[in-house]
Amino acid sequence: MKLKALSIALLIAAGSAQAQDDQGVFVGVYGDYYKSKWLNIRDAVGVNVDNSSSWGAELGYKFNEYWRARLEYADMDFKLSGLRNDTLSGSRVGIDGLYHFNGGPLYAVFGVKSIDAFDKMTFANLGAGYQLMADKNWAVNFETAVYQGIDRSYTDVNAKLGMSYLFGMGSAPAPIEPAPQPAPVDSDQDGVLDENDKCPGTPMVDAVDSNGCTLYREEKVSVSLLVRFAHDKANVTEQYFKDIDAVAEFMKKHSDATVVLEGHTSSIGDAQYNQVLSKKRADAVAKQLVKLGVADSRISTVGYGEERLLNKAYRKTAHAENRRVEANITTIEKVKVKRQ
Numbered sequence: 199m200k201l202k203a204l205s206i207a208l209l210i211a212a213g214s215a216q217a218q219d220d221q222g223v224f225v226g227v228y229g230d231y232y233k234s235k236w237l238n239i240r241d242a243v244g245v246n247v248d249n250s251s252s253w254g255a256e257l258g259y260k261f262n263e264y265w266r267a268r269l270e271y272a273d274m275d276f277k278l279s280g281l282r283n284d285t286l287s288g289s290r291v292g293i294d295g296l297y298h299f300n301g302g303p304l305y306a307v308f309g310v311k312s313i314d315a316f317d318k319m320t321f322a323n324l325g326a327g328y329q330l331m332a333d334k335n336w337a338v339n340f341e342t343a344v345y346q347g348i349d350r351s352y353t354d355v356n357a358k359l360g361m362s363y364l365f366g367m368g369s370a371p372a373p374i375e376p377a378p379q380p381a382p383v384d385s386d387q388d389g390v391l392d393e394n395d396k397c398p399g400t401p402m403v404d405a406v407d408s409n410g411c412t413l414y415r416e417e418k419v420s421v422s423l424l425v426r427f428a429h430d431k432a433n434v435t436e437q438y439f440k441d442i443d444a445v446a447e448f449m450k451k452h453s454d455a456t457v458v459l460e461g462h463t464s465s466i467g468d469a470q471y472n473q474v475l476s477k478k479r480a481d482a483v484a485k486q487l488v489k490l491g492v493a494d495s496r497i498s499t500v501g502y503g504e505e506r507l508l509n510k511a512y513r514k515t516a517h518a519e520n521r522r523v524e525a526n527i528t529t530i531e532k533v534k535v536k537r538q
Contacts, residue, residue, distance in 0.1 A: 226256045226339065228360020230272050232290075236352055239316045247286060247315065250276040254290070260364060263301035268294050276315060288315030296327070303329045307343055321345040323356070335364050386410070388537075405535040413535040420528040421448040423459075425483055427521045429466070432478035434486055442483065446490035448527060455529040457492075459483050461501040462524070464517035465510075469503055477501025483523045 229251075236247035252275055258268025272290040292311030299305065307325045312318060325343025332338065338361050345354040383392045386399050388406045395410035404412040423445050425438045434442070449455050461480030463472040480499035488494050509516035 221262065222260050222364050224258050224260055224266070224268075224362050224364040226258075226268075226360050226362030228254050228256070228339070228358045230254050230274075231357045232272075232274060232276075232345075232354060233356070234276070234352065234354045236316075236350075246279045248277040248279050250274040250288070252290075254358075254360075256360075256362070258296075258362075264298050266296040266298075266305075268296065270294065274313070274315065286315055288313060290314075292321075292323070294323070298329075303331070305329065307341055311345065319350055319352070320348040321352075321354070322348055325356070327358075337362050337364070403537055405537045414532040415535055416530050417533045418528060419452070419531045420526065421445055422527075423483075423523070423525040425479075425523045426518065427479055427523070429464075429517070429521065430475070432475060432482050434482050439486070442486045443490060445525070445527065446487050446492050449487075449492050449496065452529045452531065455527055456496045456498070457487070457525050457527050458498045458500060459523055459525050460506075461499065462506055462508075462520055462522050463504050464520040465504045465507060465512065466517055473501050473503030473505075475501075476503045479521075479523050483525075 230253065232250040232252065234247055234249060239245055239247055252272045254270055254272030256268045256270040258266055260266045270290070270292055274288040274290055276286040276288055278284045278286055290311055290313045292309050294307055294309030297306045305327050307323065307327055309323050311321045311323055313321060323343045323345045325341055327339060327341035330338045339358070341356075341358045343356050345352075345356055347353070384390065384395075385392050386395070387402060388395070388400050388404075388410050390406060390408065390410035392398065394408075397406070397409065397411035400406055400410060400412050407413055421444065423441055425434060425441070427433075428435075445457065449457065459480040461476035461478070463476045463479075465472075477499065478501070480501055484494070484497045484499050487497055504520070507516075507520050508522070509519045
């Protein structure tokens with residue numbers, strides 16, 4: 199029953215296979231020499247079963263260049279010793295697996311056989327073979343194997359010579375030409391292909407990172423302001439409007455920048471009065487910045503009076519130098535890196 203089930207499974211697999219260069223159903227015929235030494239058969243002393251010459255047929259399936267499986271049948275004719283000119287008819291059925299080393303002609307054989315002669319006996323067989331391909335379908339096969347009894351302790355040797363035909367060996371399908379791939383595109387010519395470019399359209403003069411986005415470096419930028427005043431005055435004269443306008447534009451460009459306007463006076467007069475006057479001067483400049491659009495929250499003023507004299511000489515030119523409002527604004531700016 200087991201052999202019958204295996205036979206059915208093999209036939210189903212063969213019937214469902216597609217014709218390929220390394221697949222297909224094969225059939226074969228062979229001549230067979232089986233060397234045995236079964237002693238005292240049927241408990242008859244001196245009656246032994248010797249070698250058999252037989253013929254056989256096989257049906258199998260080639261899975262790929264390495265593996266095959268087959269069913270075989272052999273009609274056997276054993277010689278008997280101990281009886282004058284007598285023979286014993288028998289048969290052998292079984293299933294084998296065949297493995298081709300490196301996909302070549304030399305292969306290993308392993309399987310299970312049932313021999314029915316004077317009694318039914320089961321053997322495990324192991325051997326080797328060589329397959330010579332005459333063309334893509336026809337082959338000549340030679341095998342030799344050792345048979346080891348499972349239910350009896352017989353050890354036999356078998357040799358086979360035959361030929362086989364492999365069905366379904368169609369020509370290999372033509373290779374499928376791959377579809378032409380579109381040429382890679384770098385539309386903004388920044389060295390990053392469009393498919394990877396996360397910042398398309400970057401200017402050609404800009405250096406870019408691996409995502410195609412403009413590279414920036416941090417750079418410290420600053421602007422200074424110096425406004426001078428007449429003696430005992432806190433009004434800003436027109437000559438300094440352009441300088442104050444430049445400071446306003448700088449602060450608009452750098453929205454995080456703030457300014458401290460420092461007011462000063464000369465050493466003429468009362469120190470307390472001078473401190474108030476210096477603060478008025480700083481506030482006057484602040485008022486001009488607010489007029490130009492700078493938020494007053496970004497502007498601070500402080501009056502130092504005569505505490506921080508630029509020129510301590512008590513001369514007219516020195517006093518003119520000291521009457522002032524000054525400021526220094528510094529911030530960090532991101533500057534584009536230029537492409538080399």
